[in-house]
Amino acid sequence: MIDPAALGDNTESITATGLLFSLAMSGLLLTLPRRYAILPIVVLVCYMTMGERIVILGLNFTMVRILLVFGWIRLLLKGEMVRLRWNAVDKLIIAWVIVRTVNYTLVVGSSAALINRLGYAYDIVGAYFLFRYLLRDSDDVCRSLRYLAMFVAPLAILVVIEKVTGRNTFALFGGVPLISEIRDGVVRCQGPFSHSILAGTFGATTVPLFVGMWLYRRSSLSLTILAVASSTVIVLMGGSSGPVLAYGFGLFALGLWPLRRSMRVIRWGLVLILLTLQFVMNSPVWFIIARASVFSGSTGWFRGFLIDMAIRHIGDWWLIGSNAYASWHFYLADVTNQYLVEGFSGGLLAMGLFISVLALSFRSVGCTANSTHLSYRQKRFAWALGAALLSHAVSFISVSYFDQNAILFYLLLAAIPALRADPLSAARKTETLDPAVESSASHFALRS
Secondary structure (H helix, E strand, O other): OOOHHHHHHHOEEOOHHHHHHHHHHHHHHHHOOHHHOHHHHHHHHHHOOOOEEEEEOOEEEEHHHHHHHHHHHHHHHOOOOOOOOOOHHHHHHHHHHHHHHHHHHHHHOOHHHHHHHHHHHHHHHHHHHHHHHHOOOHHHHHHHHHHHHHHHHHHHHHHHHHHHHOEOHHHHHOOOOOEOEEEOOEEEOOOOOOOHHHHHHHHHHHHHHHHHHHHHOHHHHHHHHHHHHHHHHHHHHHOOHHHHHHHHHHHHHHHOHHHHHHHHHHHHHHHHHHHHHHHHOOOOHHHHHHHOOOOOOOOHHHHHHHHHHHHHOHHHHOOOOOOOHHHOOHHHHOOOOHHHHHHHHHHHHHHHHHHHHHHHHHHHHHHHHOOOOOOHHHHHHHHHHHHHHHHHHHHOOOOOOOOOHHHHHHHHHHHHHHOOOOOOHHHHOOOOOOHHHHHHHHHHHHHO
């Protein structure tokens, strides 16, 4: 979701260990029954660094890209490409990918730019639609999150070891530095992720998912507690303020469940608060980010400055984007904002399509949570996925995804519509319907 330059010096040829590990996961993805197909993807996301790649005919194949190849081969060989019921998000993602690919190529004006964007188009479309085929109902989604919960605890242990020793165990695979970053005397752990902020982002955005897993399957309480604690540890070990704020927003969203039918009022209330702050603050309202620091050495002011500069120079990039943003100010050499990355890469249209993907996904969550023919636990599950989506939306203000976090983001986007694919599956499997809608669900079942 960002230019390869973001990987910096951590991008390197794959080690033998990394190649064997990736091929093992690819083989499992190809051969395991469908109910376990997500498992090797989850393992790769948790433990394989994304800085490594194999270069074939000038094309960069990261380990995720190799895994996606095997995933689509699996769909073809096993006949699992069932007919999809296309939704608005599916179409928006296709449109977003086309616009960002075409516009970026026009801005840079080279065949290398086209190849680069086609690679990212492959990542987005390949991952999202692979998950759309593999996640068919609530049970599939819950099972996938259970796999993630099982492997996050060992990851947290390795991150704690990195905190204590200042050395990253995942350097064994290559693609990440052996010596951890230290800022203001604080070790900022990154584990297998491409940056410590992205490591913390992984922890922050997975907590609501694990809570949702428990809300859907109450038998997973012990695993849920372990997973939530492990993700919390990963957030704290990263030593970055952005993930902590995303973590807080995720918990805040989970707590809004009793007010789910008043979200319109809450949204407009937040808009009114922001407008009020714009009038009473000495600086533009987006500089409020600068005051939201948790750890020393945080660069919240820099995030606000990026937004400020993008607005001041909007005439340079609104149409199809721009690759000259670094000349506006030397701070803009590093665009740590996913929304601005989309704008600079493809103009306001690409940014708008990306935001529309988020907006319609939130809308889908709201429709599912307020449905009258779904089980109570399915609706709570959907709300938790919405809380995770809010964590991602908040994280996008302070970081752009250029590692395995993007894969979990696409998994989440694909999981949200899956909860509505079979509306009474949970009710038929001993799930208890919301008492207020039990009669409506029974009527729906008879009509079906």
